[in-house]
Structure formats: structure tokens, C-alpha cells
Amino acid sequence: MLPVHLQNVSKVYTSRRGPVLAVDDITLDIASGELFFLLGPSGCGKTTLLRMLAGFIDPSQGQIFFGPKDVTHLAPERRDAAMVFQNYALWPHMTVFKNVAYGLEVRRVDAAQRRQRVGELLETVRIADRATAKPMELSGGQQQRVALARALAVRPSCLLLDEPLSNLDASLRAAMRWEIRRIVKQAGTTAVYVTHDQAEALAIADRIALMREGKLVQMGSGRELYESPNSRFVAEFLGEANFIAGQVVAEQSGVLKVQTAVGALLARKGLASPSTGQSVTCCIRPEGVRLLSSPGQAEARVQAKLTEWTHLGESARFKVTLSGGIELAGAAMPARATAAVGQELPIYLSAADVTILPQ
Numbered sequence: 227m228l229p230v231h232l233q234n235v236s237k238v239y240t241s242r243r244g245p246v247l248a249v250d251d252i253t254l255d256i257a258s259g260e261l262f263f264l265l266g267p268s269g270c271g272k273t274t275l276l277r278m279l280a281g282f283i284d285p286s287q288g289q290i291f292f293g294p295k296d297v298t299h300l301a302p303e304r305r306d307a308a309m310v311f312q313n314y315a316l317w318p319h320m321t322v323f324k325n326v327a328y329g330l331e332v333r334r335v336d337a338a339q340r341r342q343r344v345g346e347l348l349e350t351v352r353i354a355d356r357a358t359a360k361p362m363e364l365s366g367g368q369q370q371r372v373a374l375a376r377a378l379a380v381r382p383s384c385l386l387l388d389e390p391l392s393n394l395d396a397s398l399r400a401a402m403r404w405e406i407r408r409i410v411k412q413a414g415t416t417a418v419y420v421t422h423d424q425a426e427a428l429a430i431a432d433r434i435a436l437m438r439e440g441k442l443v444q445m446g447s448g449r450e451l452y453e454s455p456n457s458r459f460v461a462e463f464l465g466e467a468n469f470i471a472g473q474v475v476a477e478q479s480g481v482l483k484v485q486t487a488v489g490a491l492l493a494r495k496g497l498a499s500p501s502t503g504q505s506v507t508c509c510i511r512p513e514g515v516r517l518l519s520s521p522g523q524a525e526a527r528v529q530a531k532l533t534e535w536t537h538l539g540e541s542a543r544f545k546v547t548l549s550g551g552i553e554l555a556g557a558a559m560p561a562r563a564t565a566a567v568g569q570e571l572p573i574y575l576s577a578a579d580v581t582i583l584p585q
């Protein structure tokens with residue numbers, strides 16, 4: 227396993243409709259052994275960046291390092307990275323065992339060692355009992371396990387995964403993402419994982435780089451990005467968010483008082499450093515819109531009307547309308563709620579749940 231460093235990496239494609247700037251001046255560091263996510267909407271340049279790491283695409287500008295070594299223009303087979311493709315790309319005529327052993331054969335690893343290594347890997351990915359099956363005889367999740375084992379066989383210093391779960395159905399996706407994390411951590415490899423699915427990234431990433439239109443917009447742990455987004459785009463991409471405009475009127479021991487159309491709110495700064503008098507946007511997650519007060523917390527009480535209530539089993543989603551027609555989406559534990567749609571009620575917004583977005 228090796229750290230990965232990208233220095234001012236850009237990629238311009240030349241298409242018939244002119245140049246396309248797919249990756250725009252990205253600099254970032256991935257730590258050794260880290261499970262690092264490239265997250266962003268379709269077309270934002272994730273696959274292009276991953277393929278530059280793999281060596282399938284030459285950067286138009288910038289440099290890529292694996293550890294101290296500049297691999298920018300090194301052929302894929304010479305840079306010690308292994309890719310797991312969206313469609314698995316297993317060899318259909320080979321058994322599971324052969325698929326996993328192939329890379330070792332090419333590297334002339336002797337037969338006894340090969341058997342031992344493949345045996346270990348099939349145990350790791352929990353498919354040892356299907357060693358003699360052909361890929362066609364396996365489920366999607368099982369094929370995914372084989373693809374992971376095959377990529378890990380050569381002990382790559384960097385494992386690259388491009389939307390690895392997108393061909394699986396929803397329940398299997400949720401189970402497999404934890405499997406991928408377990409397998410990657412057990413192998414100890416540095417891994418770069420591309421997805422457009424924020425839930426996948428939030429669930430298992432050590433860190434996430436969120437991309438938009440070829441640019442890196444924010445990088446940090448899932449929790450950091452979720453709780454302290456640096457823009458509306460980040461806040462909305464990582465889940466549902468409510469926004470209320472206001473003006474900072476005071477600050478006391480780190481808590482801001484923000485005057486808004488629905489009254490004064492108390493807020494935390496997040497990544498912003500607003501001064502008194504400045505216009506700001508407050509970001510509130512649904513779970514921050516509470517129907518019950520938490521005594522002892524700095525919170526604002528705002529009059530509201532419940533307009534929607536959706537029972538989801540373990541939780542509920544609701545909507546409230548505040549004065550001036552501002553609508554907020556909320557989330558609650560249903561067992562605690564006693565309100566009925568149409569009812570006037572107060573909502574409570576605590577300072578910890580109201581985050582100022584940087585300008």
C-alpha cells in the first residue's frame with residue numbers, strides 16, 4: 227500500500243463539439259491504506275480521474291505519484307494499481323479460481339504459491355466454496371467478490387473501484403458496501419472508490435472528495451461534509467437540506483444570532499466566519515427540525531404549521547410551513563410525535579443543527 231498524490235491534474239478531451247475539460251486542476255493526497263471516495267454527479271469527471279490513476283488515460287496536465295514515484299506517464303501494468311470494473315469484466319470461460327489466479331500466472335508466480343494465494347483470497351471474499359464455478363453460474367454479488375479477489379491477487383499498492391455496486395439490487399448493495407470495506411481493510415491496500423451514490427460514500431468512506439464539473443469542491447470525512455458543508459451544492463448532494471437566509475446580528479461564545487424572516491435563529495459557524503451585519507445562509511438538516519424542545523440547549527422556538535407527515539416505519543418525514551411561507555422538511559421518530567397534519571405547533575431549532583454556509 228502506498229499514499230497517492232495528485233498535483234494539479236487536468237484532463238481535456240477533444241471531441242467533435244470541441245474541447246471538454248473533464249478534470250480541472252485537482253490536487254489531493256490519499257493516505258496509505260485509506261478508503262478514499264471520489265463522489266459527485268454523473269459527468270463530473272470521476273471516472274476520468276480514476277482512469278488517470280490506473281494509467282488508461284494520460285493527464286493533459288499535472289502529475290500523479292504513488293508513494294515517491296512519479297507514475298504520470300507509466301503504462302497501467304507498470305504502476306501497481308488494480309481496477310475493479312462496474313461490469314466486473316470477469317473472463318467467462320475461466321473458473322473462479324482461474325480468474326483470480328490469472329494475474330499471478332502472468333507474473334510467473336509458481337503453482338504452489340499461486341494456489342495458496344488464491345485460496346486465501348477466496349476465503350477473504352467468502353467465495354471459496356465456488357472456486358470451480360464459472361462466472362455465469364454466480365449471482366451478481368458473488369461475481370463482485372470474484373472481481374475484488376482478482377484485483378487484489380497481485381497485491382496492488384492501489385485498488386481502484388469504479389461504481390462497483392451499481393449492477394446490484396438495492397438490498398445487496400447495502401450489504402456489499404460493508405463487505406468491500408472489510409475486504410479492502412483486510413488487504414490493507416490504498417483504495418480509491420468512485421460513486422455518484424452519497425449514501426455509499428457516507429457509509430464506508432474514510433474520506434470523501436466531492437467533485438463538480440471537473441473540480442474538487444470539498445474534501446473530508448463523511449461527517450465533516452454532512453455537518454459542515456462549504457456550499458449549498460455540498461449540503462444538497464449529501465442529503466436533504468433546508469436553507470434560510472438571514473443576517474448575523476450578534477455573536478456570543480461562538481454561537482451566532484441570525485435574524486431571518488421567521489425570527490431570530492441561533493447558529494453555529496460551520497466553515498464560515500461571518501461578521502456581524504453580514505448576510506448569510508443557514509443550512510438545517512431534516513433531523514435538526516425538531517418537534518420537541520431539548521432543555522438546556524441553545525435553541526430557537528419557531529411557530530409552524532404541520533403540512534405533511536409521512537410514516538416510514540423506523541422514522542417519519544414531515545413538512546412544516548413557517549411564517550412568510552417558508553417550508554422546512556423534517557425527520558422524526560414517529561413514536562414521539564403526536565401532531566396531526568394541519569395543526570399549529572412550535573418547532574425547535576438548536577444552534578448545533580443550524581449551520582452557516584460560507585459565502
Ligand code: ADP
Nearest residue numbers: 239241246248267268269270271272273274275
Ligand atoms: P463521471 O464518471 O463522473 O460520470 P466522466 O469522467 O465519465 O464522468 O466524464 C466527465 C466528462 O467528460 C463528461 O462531460 C463526459 O461527457 C466527458 N467525456 C468522458 N469521456 C470522454 C471522451 N472519451 N471523449 C470526450 N468526452 C468525454
Ligand code: MG
Nearest residue numbers: 269272273274
Ligand atoms: Mg463514471
